[in-house]
Amino acid sequence: MIKFLFQRTIGMAVTMFFVSIMVFIIMELPPGDYAERWAFRKFSGTGTEITEADIDNIRAEFGLDKPAPERYLKWIGGIILHGDFGEAFAFQTSVNIVIGQKIWLTLTILFSTLIVTYLISIPVGMYAAIRRNSIEDYTLTVFSYLGFALPNFLLALILLYVSITYFDSTVGGLFSPEYADAPWSIEKALDLLSHLIIPAIVLAWSATAFQLQTVRATMLDEINNLSVTAARARGVPEWKLLIKYPARLAINPVVSTMSFDANRIFSELPIVALVLGLPELGELLLKSYLDLDMFVAGAILLILTFMIVFMNFLSDIALAILDPRVKLIEG
Amino acid sequence: MTSTTNETINGPDLLDVKDLKISFKTDEGIITAVDGINFSVKRGQTLGIVGESGSGKSVSTWSIMRLLPKNSIIDKSSSIQFHRKDGKKVEITRLKPNGRELREIRGGEVALIFQEPMSSFSPVYTIGNQIIEAVLQHRNVSKDEAKEIAIDMLDKVGISNPRQRFKQFPFELSGGMRQRAMIAVALSMNPSLLIADEPTTSLDVTIQAQILKLMRDLQQDLGMAIIFITHNLGVIAQVADEVEVMYLGKILERGTAKEIIHRSQHPYTQALLKAIPQLDSTGERLTAISGDIPSPLSRPAGCPFHTRCEKVMPGICDVEMPNPTQLSDTHTVYCFLHEEKDV
DSSP, rough: OOOHHHHHHHHHHHHHHHHHHHHHHHHHHHSHHHHHHHHHHHHTTTTTOOOOHHHHHHHHHHTTTOOHHHHHHHHHHHHHHOOOOOEEETTTHHHHHHHHHHHHHHHHHHHHEEEEEEHHHHHHHHHHHHTSSSHHHHHHHHHHHHHHSOHHHHHHHHHHHHHHHHOOOOOOSSHHHHHTOOOOOHHHHHHHHHHHHHHHHHHHHHHHHHHHHHHHHHHHHHHHHHHHHHHHTOOOHHHHHHHHIIIHHHHHHHHHHHTHHHHHHHHHHHHHHHHTTOOOHHHHHHHHHHHHHHHHHHHHHHHHHHHHHHHHHHHHHHHHHHHHHHHHOOO | OOOHHHHHHHHHOOEEEEEEEEEEEEEEEEEEEEEEEEEEEEEEEEEEEETTSSSSSHHHHGGTTTTOTTTTOOTTTTTTEEEESSOOEGGGSSSSSOOOOHHBBTTTTEEEEOOOOTTOOOOOOHHHHHHHHHHHSSSOOOHHHHHHHHHHHHTTTTSSSSHHTTOGGGSSSOOHHHHHHHHHHHHHOOEEEEEESTTTTTSOOOHHHHHHHHHHHHHHHOOOOOEESSOOOOHHHOOOSEEEEEEEEEEEEEEEEEHHHHOOOSHHHHHHHHTSTTTTTTTHHHHHHHHOOOOOOGOOOSSGGGGGOOOOOTTTTTSSSSOOOOSSSSSSEOOOHHHHHHH
16 A cells, blocks of 8 residues: 555656646747736837847746746746745745635635535435335436436526525625724635525536536446345345445545546636626636736646646545555556 | 254255246247246255256246346246245245345345356456455345455366456456356356356367366355256256256256266157257267257147157147156156056
């Protein structure tokens, strides 16, 4: 197991190294750089003549004149050694401050969505498999396909409308006005939780629909497995049988696709966040790209990708614990 | 009902199956898999059931443990009577599905081993885990005691280093070892009847011989009865006391192993015997039975074998199922060839 953990950790580090290079290349790709943009903003309309030399000066001031590998090393070095993601030019402060709270809120949304997804899809998928071809099974299938079919922003709007009209709650944002700037307290946490419900439902629906069908299908395969009949032939009670044999294996495909779910949630989050007025990273990412504010964009890309790679790492380990065959092949 | 002691002396029936009829509801309609068969198993004896795939041999025996899928129907007139260890006689077909009494019988009194030892173990639990599960289900022992029973059983079925194997996963054992482990699971609960559903089919010939010997030895030690299912008459000759030949849900011939191997009277049994490779007949071609076993959806009328039979008598065989003809106390054949001689 220790060897396996070690291998996976190395694998994760190597992946992150390549990811960071890719992110840096993406940061470099747009034509022009922040120096030009800054000069344009500052001097346009003032009648001042801007020469190449002026822009070069600005570039030097921001440290943008150095060759790309050097800038990459400085950037990644700062992140690894000091947790410093560089400077957010447009905000004239550090990236850490700009991203700070939004990262935590984004991650909170991510994890609450994942929790809702798994809490619903795993038991319900198992239930649908056990009651295969019953009314309940068909209803659940229809309901979960609705999750596939409805666009998230529409779902968000519907839920927004319902909760404002019928439950009289404020849904925009992640906090009620009175808690928005208050220091952290139990009340504030509860307030956050109540605001998380709708985004979590909206984002979890399609992921749940997908995982529910996966769990149901795997469970159906496993229920008809000879090893289940063998256990039944040993006199094991039916409910114990289902939990010990098919249910345990039905979790595997869910565990192994956790990072897919994270990826899906990250891609769907910006639109949902826009509709629900959530402070999260997607909007900031777009804005920083428009401003050519590269370190902000880079930091967001790097952190989100890291989350996905990390989830992959977690699901590898969880799978190795759940299924002894995994270790045999890998280790 | 006679007293238990009396029965033991007379070599009583452990299991009595009468007019067993099993069909399956499918999308294509109702398929009859077993069509009104009778058989019985005596204590400590081995009954061999021979037949091709699709003959209903597995279905008829799985029904003894009520392990058939939900779309199966056991006919109301069918009777499966089993004598429990405490001397009580139970009608298996009347038991509550997955109820307590059925679960006590499953494993505790009737055990099952399969053709595929790999897929009959769950890959995510150790061998030991799955034996202990069985022992704890049926014996009032602690977990540690169950572990000792399990290790003892692994040792008994000839698995070397049982303490080590106990902790291993099924995929870490060889095919022969897995089948031994499967037998260990089945016998750890000390059943009075073991159903062996083609237990040696997926094994090498040498391993096959070892497993057959092991089963014979264990049967003598533990005194259990065995129903041995196979398509291989060569294997049956080595293990069975009594043999039944099944075809398309019907029994065509029944007799002692000797009678079936050496004095078979049914054209189907004779054809099966000709299909066994013999070492002393090099160069000779094996005789295959022509054609395929008909689909159970379109069961032929009359004797089910008449579509492939060399000695078919048109107008007779394809009209009615022949009545049993008693050739000796133990030997019965269902064939018009013999019925006519008697009449």
